[in-house]
Amino acid sequence: MKKPTYRIRNWSEYNASLKQRGSLTIWVSPEAVKNWTTEELTGEPGASPTYTDLAIEALATVQAIYG
Incomplete structure (x- = not known):
């Protein structure tokens, strides 16, 4: 049978x-958004933001589920 x-x-x-x-659209709680980064200074001007443990755990969970 031929495919149409x-x-x-x-x-x-x-x-x-x-x-x-x-x-892929995922829901992120307001608590997670509020606590995504920390105000902790890295000591270098213009450095990337420092992510909280909550943010790292959330992304690790997404990676574990969706690979």
Whole structure:
């Protein structure tokens, strides 16, 4: 049995759906957002923010679930 072929008529919509296909939306609690980074100074001007243990654990959990 032959697989049916489809004609794409709306390329902009098709392209947008391909871009959206790999996205993942997750819910993050307000507590986690508020405590995502710490005000702790690293000693260097312009340094990257320091992430809290809560943020690191949350992202490690997401990685463990979704790989």
